[in-house]
Amino acid sequence: MFGIAVARMDQISEAEKARYQAIYCGLCKELKTRYGQASRLALNHDLTFAAMLMSSLAEGPEETSSGKCILNPGKRMEFTRLSSTPYCADLTVALAYHKCLDDVNDEGKLRARAAKAALDGAYEKAQARIPEQCASVQQSMEAITLIESDPTSGMDAAANEFGRLLGHLFEHDSGFFEEHMRAFGDALGRLVYMMDAAVDLEDDKQTGSYNPLAMSSMSVDDMRCMLSALAYEAACTFEKLPLERDAHIMQSILYSGIWQKFNHVYSDA
Numbered sequence: 001m002f003g004i005a006v007a008r009m010d011q012i013s014e015a016e017k018a019r020y021q022a023i024y025c026g027l028c029k030e031l032k033t034r035y036g037q038a039s040r041l042a043l044n045h046d047l048t049f050a051a052m053l054m055s056s057l058a059e060g061p062e063e064t065s066s067g068k069c070i071l072n073p074g075k076r077m078e079f080t081r082l083s084s085t086p087y088c089a090d091l092t093v094a095l096a097y098h099k100c101l102d103d104v105n106d107e108g109k110l111r112a113r114a115a116k117a118a119l120d121g122a123y124e125k126a127q128a129r130i131p132e133q134c135a136s137v138q139q140s141m142e143a144i145t146l147i148e149s150d151p152t153s154g155m156d157a158a159a160n161e162f163g164r165l166l167g168h169l170f171e172h173d174s175g176f177f178e179e180h181m182r183a184f185g186d187a188l189g190r191l192v193y194m195m196d197a198a199v200d201l202e203d204d205k206q207t208g209s210y211n212p213l214a215m216s217s218m219s220v221d222d223m224r225c226m227l228s229a230l231a232y233e234a235a236c237t238f239e240k241l242p243l244e245r246d247a248h249i250m251q252s253i254l255y256s257g258i259w260q261k262f263n264h265v266y267s268d269a
Contacts, residue, residue, distance in 0.1 A: 001048060002044075002192050002193070002195070002198060003044050003045055003046060003197040003261075004046060004192045004195050004196055004199075004258055004261060005045055005046045005048075005188075005192065005248070005253050005254070005257065005258055006045040006253065006257045006258075006260060007020050007249055007252050007253050007257045008252045008257040008260065009243060010251070011232045011252045011256060011257075012248065012249055012252050016120075016143055016248060016249050018078070019080065019246070019249070020048075020078075020080075020249055021078075022064060022077075022078040022079060022080035023048055023052060023080045023082060023085075023125070023246075024043075024045065024048045025077050025078065025079045025084055026064075026067065026079040026080040026081045026082065027043060027047060027051060027085055027088060027092070028040050028043045028079075029067075029079045029081070030081060030085045030086060030088075030089040031043060031089050031092060031093070033090050034086065034090070035089070035093055035121075035122035035125060035126070036121070038118040038119065038122070039089075039092070039093055039096075039119065039122045039256060039261075041096075041118070042092050042093060042095075042096030042119070043114070043216075044092070045090065047088045047089075047091060047092045047095075047191070048088075049250065050084070050088050050091070050169075051082050051084045051085050051087075051088040051251050052082070052246045052249065052250055053084075053170075053241075053250060054082075054083075054084035054087070054170075054172075054173075054174070055082035055083050055084040055085075055245070055246075056243045056244065056245040056246050056247065056250070057174060057177060057181070057241060057242070057243060058083055058084065058173070058174075058175075059245065060082065060083025060084065061082060061083055062080055062081060062082045063080070063081050064078055064079065064080045064081075065078070065079050065081075066078050066079065067079065067114055069204070087130070087172065087173070090101060090126050090129050090130045090133070091133065091169060093119065093122045093123055093125075093126040094126045094127075094130065094133060094134045094137045095137060096119060096122065097116065097119045097120075097122070097123040097126070098137050098141045100112055100115045100116035100119060100137060101141070102141060102144075103116075103147065104116055105145065109200070133168070133169055133172070136165060136168050136169070137160065137165065137169075140161055140162065140164065140165035143161050144158045144161050144162065147161065148210040150200070154191075154215070155212045155215050155216060156194075156206060156212070158193065158211075158212055159189070159193040159194050159197075159212065160189045160190060161184070162189045162190065162192075162193040163187065163188075163189035163190035163193070164184040164186060165189060166185040166186060166188060166189030167181075167182040167183065167185035167186035167189065168182065168185070169185060170182060170184060170185030170188075171185065172254040177241060177242075177259070180237065180240050180241055181241070183237045183240075184234065184237040184238055184240075184241065187230070187234040187236075187237045188234050188238075188254075189234045190233075191227070191230040191231055191233075191234050191258070192258070194212070194213075194226070194227060195227055195230075195258060195261070196231060197211050197212050197213045198213060198223045198227060198262055198265075199261045199262055199265050201213050201214065202265075220266050224262075224266075227259075227262065230258075231254075231255075233259065234254060235254060235255065238250075239253055255268075
């Protein structure tokens with residue numbers, strides 16, 4: 001997605017840091033196993049958070065192994081595979097592929113075309129594994145493209161559509177808690193979309209790329225207030241979920257980690 005949902009490393013213990021890294025590495029390894037080496041370029045922390053969330057809710061089994069990492073050839077790394085890791089690997093490919101399509105349509109750059117080509121085969125496999133979710137991603141990305149091309153669209157329209165998509169993806173296989181997971185995914189989706197827009201605002205103004213916040217005259221304090229309201233809604237829905245495993249790591253992500261990029265960009269404001 002946007003690489004927004006990242007843990008605050010100064011707020012978690014050394015043991016939690018190691019576990020967080022192992023889950024992240026486990027998702028990376030799963031991508032290679034299911035989709036090949038190139039798919040690992042799509043790895044991001046947002047889907048690591050999703051894997052932790054879904055596994056914690058389901059209280060599913062997990063397995064940990066160790067081995068070499070291409071980025072750390074001199075060190076044995078731990079890989080933790082959660083019950084939700086395969087599904088989140090599938091989502092990683094689906095979301096990354098449609099992001100590449102969006103970049104090709106927006107920019108047409110050789111780099112975007114090369115990234116799409118590298119994921120063509122992986123996306124075909126993802127479509128076979130999670131056809132309903134891939135169809136939803138395609139539908140929502142097409143809807144967001146239309147919103148972005150319509151000057152009369154409201155500032156929240158694209159964020160609302162992305163929230164709807166994330167709600168659908170999060171509710172997968174959540175049983176009794178389907179409604180709560182859908183509500184949390186929806187709230188989180190709107191938050192990360194608008195947080196990403198705030199982080200990219202100045203760059204998008206310079207390049208002329210679509211940004212919903214460019215429609216407004218919001219100050220930094222106004223943006224922080226708006227994002228705080230969205231974060232509060234996401235936190236309220238999160239707290240309704242009966243999570244125990246990795247709860248503290250997820251709280252560090254949702255309550256403070258998600259602000260890290262914004263605070264870095266607007267550190268002088």
